Amino acid sequence: MTLVPARMVKPGDVIAMELEARGWTQKDxxxxxxxxxxxxxxxxxxxxQVTPAxxxxxxxxxxxxxEVWMNLETNYRLFAARKEAGSDDIKRRSRIYSLAPVKELIKRGWIPNILDLDExxxxxxEFLGIGDISMTPSFGVPVSRRHSEAREPEGMAQIAVLMxxxxxxxxxxxxxxSATKFKAAIPELLEFSKDVAGIxxxxxxxxxxxxHLVIVPALxxxxxxxxxxxxxxxxxxxxxxxYDRVDNFWFTLTHEVAHLVANHHGVHIDSNLEKPSDVAAEQTADKLAxxxxxxxxxxxxxxxxxxHFYSRETVASYADSVKRHPGIVVGRLHHQNKVPYSxxxxxxxxxxxxxQKCIDTSYAV
Structure with missing residues (x-):
């Protein structure tokens, strides 16, 4: 613990003592x-302030x-600034902001818009499920997650979405x-992929x-x-x-469903993302999806x-024959570089x- 003095001697106090010792006045x-x-x-x-001159x-x-006078001045001004700014409050607020993307949580309505520090x-x-800000947030249960491999995700943002x-x-x-019934229902699930209305x-x-199917927009x-x-x-x-697209939606959905069917256990994550995803499990889920x-x-x-020529007509015809939305086919062609992304x-x-009825909200089904 860093000890902070209750008061600090200012240069003027030392000057006053020196004057008294010499019998001088301020006028002298x-x-x-x-x-x-x-x-x-x-x-x-x-x-x-005491300047260098x-x-x-x-x-x-x-x-x-x-140096004696400059040190006295610097220490006194730092002490005064510490008292005025409330350094403990700044330290607390900094810690809170390091635990979660506070502004986004407030904007989304996930926590009240009250900036009083204690509140x-x-x-x-409460949102993160921790007792105090000295603790490191952890989701607490294993998670299988699909995220960008090209960018470095922030653990606190992922944990906030999961919470x-x-x-x-x-x-x-x-x-x-029932895992057995869930697996048996995969063909029925895929029937909804023919058109977006089925979603x-x-x-x-x-x-x-x-x-539970939960939609929480990414932070x-x-x-x-x-x-x-x-x-x-x-x-x-x-x-x-x-990515608000039919191809990404269906691949991500079936990817997560595949984790359940394959009985993948996921990994525990905390705000530092110290444990990477199970690569083998992710690859298996990709293949199944x-x-x-x-x-x-x-x-x-x-x-x-x-x-090697893919027109709207040929894509639509194939998609119809396999009872899938054409966008799912286009997404596959884009991913495999068969067709330019444009x-x-x-x-x-x-x-x-x-x-809309279930985006970032609880809903009745």
């Missing part, structure tokens, strides 16, 4: 230094070094979860299977597309709609028959309009 000192009496009075009272003059008057600390600690998802999931009523039915579909620097974890006996599938959405046999036939983007419909 003013005449000796060739300074106005008012200037000397202000220095003695601490209303005027003044420090040299005082050193000559009292037989000291200039802010209380609200952030919000868990809060929303607690307000949902879902059925009893509206997904929250109820998953609730009937005992799983800045979280770079997370989705995640899956358990809240008690029920899985929570989190989607952030970081890819195969579910577009079976490799029919997809390869489509590629070979197209002669081409066929009109087929990548947004999905958020079909999820």
């Amino acid at each position: 000192l003013a005449e000796i230094m060739g300074r106005p009496l008012q200037a000397v009075n202000e220095i003695v009272n601490g209303n005027k 003044t420090a040299h003059e005082l050193a000559q008057v009292f037989g000291t070094t200039p 802010l600390e209380k609200n952030v600690c 919000r998802a868990r809060q929303l999931a607690k307000k949902h009523k879902v059925g009893k979860f 509206e039915k997904l929250p109820a579909f998953f609730a009937n299977l005992g799983a 800045s620097h979280s770079y997370m597309d989705g995640a899956v974890f358990y809240a008690g006996a029920n899985p929570v599938i989190l989607l952030t709609l970081r 890819s195969e579910w959405l577009l079976e490799s046999v029919t997809y390869e036939k489509f590629l070979s028959s197209s002669g 081409h066929l983007r009109g087929m990548l419909e947004k999905v958020s309009p079909y999820l």
Whole structure:
């Protein structure tokens, strides 16, 4: 612990003692230094700072070094600034802001818009599930998550999104979860991928299977597309709609579903993201999601028959034959560099309009 003195001697106090020891007055000192009496009075009272030039003059008057007076001045001004600024408050606020993206939490309405320091600390600690700000936030349960590999995500932003998802999931009523029934329902799930309107039915579909589908828009620097974890006996599938496109939506959703089907356990994460994702599990989930959405046999036939030319018509025709939204096919072509990212983007419909009732809110199904 750093000890802080209750008061600090200012240069003027030492000057006053030196004058008293010599039997001098402030007027005498003013005449000796060739300074106005008012200037000397202000220095003695601490209303005027000791400059390097003044420090040299005082050193000559009292037989000291200039450093003595400069050190006295610096220490006194630092002490005064510490008292005025409330350094403990600044330190506390800095710690709070390092634990969570406070401004975004307030903007989203995840914590009250109260900036009183005590209330802010209380609200952030409650949101993160920690007792006080000396603790390091941890999500507490294993998580499988899909996020950007090209950017460095911030752990505090990811944990905040996960915490919000868990809060929303607690307000949902879902059925009893059975891993066997969940896996058997994959074909039915994929039937919703034919058009974007089918997305509206997904929250109820998953609730009937005992799983929470939660939509929490990504926070800045979280770079997370989705995640899956358990809240008690029920899985929570989190989607952030970081890319509001039908292709990204369906791949992320099936990727997280694949983690559940493959019984992946995920990893524990904290605000430092010290433990990376399970690479093997992520690769397995990618393969399952890819195969579910577009079976490799029919997809390869489509590629070979197209002669490396992919028009809206050929894409739409193939998508219709496999009962998938054309945007899912376009997304695969983009990902594999079969088609430039600037081409066929009109087929990548947004999905958020079909999820308005459940974006960052609890909902009844």
